Amino acid sequence: MTMTAPVAGAVQPYRWRWPALFVILAAEVMDLLDALVTTIAAPTIQKDLGGSDSLVQWLGAGYTMAMAVGLITGGRLGDLYGRRRMFLVGATGFTAASLLCGVAMSPEMLVGSRVLQGLFGAVMIPQGLGLIKEMFPPEEMGKAFGMFGPVMTISSVGGPVLAGWLVDADFFGTGWRMIFLINLPIGLAAALAGLRFLPERRLSDATRLDLVGVLLVSVASVLLIYPLIQGRELDWPAWTFVSMAASAVVFALFGRYEARRSASGKDPLVTPSLFRKRAFTGGMVAGLAFFSGMIGLSLVFSLYTQLGLGYSPLKAGLTGLPQAIGGVVGFGLAMSGLREKLGRGLLQIGVVVMAAGAAVLGLTIHLAGLDVGPWQLAPGLLLVGVGMGLTMAPFFDIVLAGVEPRESGSASGTLTAVQQLGGALGTAVLGTLLFNLLKHQWSFGAAMQAAVWVEIGLLALTFALSFLLPRHPVPEQQAAH
Incomplete structure (x- = not known):
C-alpha cells in the first residue's frame, strides 16, 4: 500500500x-x-x-x-x-x-x-x-x-x-x-x-537514470531481507549474518557513490544533502520503524487468527475489520483540522494511542487464551487503527517540512520507498519471530503476545525519534512555490 x-x-x-x-x-x-x-x-x-x-x-x-x-x-x-x-x-x-x-x-x-x-x-x-x-x-x-x-x-x-x-x-x-x-x-x-x-x-x-545506484540499493535490500526470512528455516548458518553485515556495507557504498555522483554534477538517485538534515534522517528511521511494525503485525495477526484460532479466511478478514474502521476514524479526525493545529503532536498522540491499542490486544489474548472471540479482540484493534490513522495523516508532510523545496521530490520518493521497505522488513522480522517461537514449542497465543511487544517497542522508537521532526508541516501555499 x-x-x-x-x-x-x-x-x-x-x-x-x-x-x-x-x-x-x-x-x-x-x-x-x-x-x-x-x-x-x-x-x-x-x-x-x-x-x-x-x-x-x-x-x-x-x-x-x-x-x-x-x-x-x-x-x-x-x-x-x-x-x-x-x-x-x-x-x-x-x-x-x-x-x-x-x-x-x-x-x-x-x-x-x-x-x-x-x-x-x-x-x-x-x-x-x-x-x-x-x-x-x-x-x-x-x-x-x-x-x-x-x-x-x-x-x-x-x-x-x-x-x-x-x-x-x-x-x-x-x-x-x-x-x-x-x-x-x-x-x-x-x-x-x-x-x-x-x-x-x-x-x-x-535526467538519466542512475543505474549503478539502483543496483547498489537493490543488492543491499536483498542482502538484508533474504537472510532474515530464510535464516530461521536453515538454523541460522554463518552466511546469514555475513549477508546482513554485507548489507550495511553496501548501503554505505550506496551513500558514498551518491555523494560522489552529486559532487560531479550528475543527478543522483537520492539527494545526498537530505541525509545531513536531522529532521529527514530521523523521520526516515521513524518511518522504517513505524511501517515495519504496522505491516508485520498485520501479517502475524492474520496467521494467529487462521492457524492459531482456526478461523476461515473470511472470518479472519472480518475480525480485522475494527482496525480498518479505526484507521478511517483516525484519518478523518486528523483531516478535520487537528493535522494543521497539532502538527507533530498529532503524530505523537497517534503513536501513543496505537501502542495502547496493541497493549490492550496483547492483554486480551493473554487473558482469554484460545477461547478469545472477534468481539473481544475488537477494542484493541479499534484503538490500533485509530492511532494508525492519526499517525499516518501528518507523517509525510511533517517529515518533508524539514527539507528544502528543491529536495522535496527526492525526499518524497525516498520516504515512499522507505514505507515499502519497512513493510518488507516488518514481514521478515515479525514473521520470523512468530515462526521461530512456534518452532520452540511456544503456543500461538504466547507467540502473538511476543510479536505485540515487539510492535510496542517499534512504536516507542517511533515516538522517541519524532522529537527530531519539525513541529508543523509547511503551509500549502508555501509548498506550492
Whole structure:
C-alpha cells in the first residue's frame, strides 16, 4: 500500500482530467488491494501450493521490496519516456503479473510473479501522481488529491474482507487464485481508458537514470531481507549474518557513490544533502520503524487468527475489520483540522494511542487464551487503527517540512520507498519471530503476545525519534512555490 505526499504545481487544466483521474484511481486500487490480500490468503495458498513457512513471508515481502526499489526510479522513467507511456507499461505489466500469480503452480513461480507485480506497480503508481500535477490547475489540486483518501480508506477496509470472501467463495473452483485474477478486468479497463484519456507529456530536461545506484540499493535490500526470512528455516548458518553485515556495507557504498555522483554534477538517485538534515534522517528511521511494525503485525495477526484460532479466511478478514474502521476514524479526525493545529503532536498522540491499542490486544489474548472471540479482540484493534490513522495523516508532510523545496521530490520518493521497505522488513522480522517461537514449542497465543511487544517497542522508537521532526508541516501555499 503506497502513500505519497503530493507536491503542488501550476498547470493549465487538461480537458479530460476528471476521467483521467478515475483511471489513475483504478491503478491505485489494484496496488492497495494487492498489498493487503496475501496477508489473509497466505495460509490457504501455502496449504494448496506447499512450500515452507517462509512462503507466507515472501508473498508480502517480495511485493513490497520490489516496490520499494522500483519506486526510487519509477517517477524518473516517466520524465524520460513520457508518463502516459510508462503508466500503460506499468498497468499492462501489473495485469500480466497478476495473471501469472493466478495460474502459479509452484511457490517459486508465485513469489517471482509477486516480485514482478511490485516492479510494474512501481512503474505505474508514480506516473499517476505526476499526471495529476500536470493536468489540474492549483485551485483543483487539493480536490484531486483528496480523492485518494476515500479510495485508500475503502481499499484498506474492504481489501482483507474481499480477500477472505473470494477465497471462501471459491468461484469457478479458483479458490485463492481469484484474489489475483480479479485484477484482470480492472487492469485491462485502466489500460484501455488510459489510452483514451491520459495526456502524453515528457520533460525536456529529464535526467538519466542512475543505474549503478539502483543496483547498489537493490543488492543491499536483498542482502538484508533474504537472510532474515530464510535464516530461521536453515538454523541460522554463518552466511546469514555475513549477508546482513554485507548489507550495511553496501548501503554505505550506496551513500558514498551518491555523494560522489552529486559532487560531479550528475543527478543522483537520492539527494545526498537530505541525509545531513536531522529532521529527514530521523523521520526516515521513524518511518522504517513505524511501517515495519504496522505491516508485520498485520501479517502475524492474520496467521494467529487462521492457524492459531482456526478461523476461515473470511472470518479472519472480518475480525480485522475494527482496525480498518479505526484507521478511517483516525484519518478523518486528523483531516478535520487537528493535522494543521497539532502538527507533530498529532503524530505523537497517534503513536501513543496505537501502542495502547496493541497493549490492550496483547492483554486480551493473554487473558482469554484460545477461547478469545472477534468481539473481544475488537477494542484493541479499534484503538490500533485509530492511532494508525492519526499517525499516518501528518507523517509525510511533517517529515518533508524539514527539507528544502528543491529536495522535496527526492525526499518524497525516498520516504515512499522507505514505507515499502519497512513493510518488507516488518514481514521478515515479525514473521520470523512468530515462526521461530512456534518452532520452540511456544503456543500461538504466547507467540502473538511476543510479536505485540515487539510492535510496542517499534512504536516507542517511533515516538522517541519524532522529537527530531519539525513541529508543523509547511503551509500549502508555501509548498506550492
